[in-house]
Amino acid sequence: DGGITQSPKYLFRKEGQNVTLSCEQNLNHDAMYWYRQDPGQGLRLIYYSQIVNDFQKGDIAEGYSVSREKKESFPLTVTSAQKNPTAFYLCASKNRNTIYFGEGSWLTVV
Amino acid sequence: SQQGEEDPQALSIQEGENATMNCSYKTSINNLQWYRQNSGRGLVHLILIRSNEREKHSGRLRVTLDTSKKSSSLLITASRAADTASYFCATDEGGYNKLIFGAGTRLAVHP
Numbered sequence: 001d002g003g004i005t006q007s008p009k010y011l012f013r014k015e016g017q018n019v020t021l022s023c024e025q026n027l028n029h030d031a032m033y034w035y036r037q038d039p040g041q042g043l044r045l046i047y048y049s050q051i052v053n054d055f056q057k058g059d060i061a062e063g064y065s066v067s068r069e070k071k072e073s074f075p076l077t078v079t080s081a082q083k084n085p086t087a088f089y090l091c092a093s094k095n096r097n098t099i100y101f102g103e104g105s106w107l108t109v110v
Numbered sequence: 111s112q113q114g115e116e117d118p119q120a121l122s123i124q125e126g127e128n129a130t131m132n133c134s135y136k137t138s139i140n141n142l143q144w145y146r147q148n149s150g151r152g153l154v155h156l157i158l159i160r161s162n163e164r165e166k167h168s169g170r171l172r173v174t175l176d177t178s179k180k181s182s183s184l185l186i187t188a189s190r191a192a193d194t195a196s197y198f199c200a201t202d203e204g205g206y207n208k209l210i211f212g213a214g215t216r217l218a219v220h221p
Contacts, residue, residue, distance in 0.1 A: 004152075031207050041214075045209075045210070048207060050207050058208070097143070097158055101152035104150070
């Protein structure tokens with residue numbers, strides 16, 4: 001089935017650790033996105049990529065990094081510089097005007 | 111950051127009633143979209159309305175857009191318990207590839 005796969009679904013991070021969230025899509029979409037969602041809140045854009053080997057910062061990029069080496073993959077690294085990383089992370093890709101989301105990854109700092 | 115705002119933040123109704131939620135945005139847009147999110151899941155696209163459209167229907171959903179007031183509304187008619195979810199509006203006011211989401215309306219439909 002075509003879609004967006006995020007892994008892992010749940011991830012625990014110790015203080016000072018970097019962690020990477022995976023996002024893979026087989027929809028052949030050029031644009032991909034990472035959003036952060038805090039409990040009961042809306043979505044905030046972390047990074048987006050319009051094409052392979054290119055990406056732009058969103059509204060809350062500090063403490064995060066991304067890469068886009070392949071069209072189908074857009075991993076997000078949450079670095080130790082992100083002081084409050086506990087949140088729900090959503091990856092998405094875009095076809096024309098519509099965004100398609102993965103099922104999300106929960107990240108908790110322990 | 112630019113972000114739309116929905117109201118109400120939360121809405122609780124009985125099955126069979128209609129649910130109306132509103133969204134406001136700040137700058138000019140080409141289109142506005144509504145998404146649904148079940149708890150702990152990804153968002154699902156519901157409907158898109160272009161800036162030159164005033165109303166659009168999809169099944170039990172009716173969306174209106176008033177560009178002069180920079181606002182949109184989503185009406186769900188004859189609601190069902192399965193409609194319980196959060197509903198978000200999103201606009202392209204950040205640019206073609208930068209969708210901006212509102213904070214969402216949490217809808218609870220009671221049997």
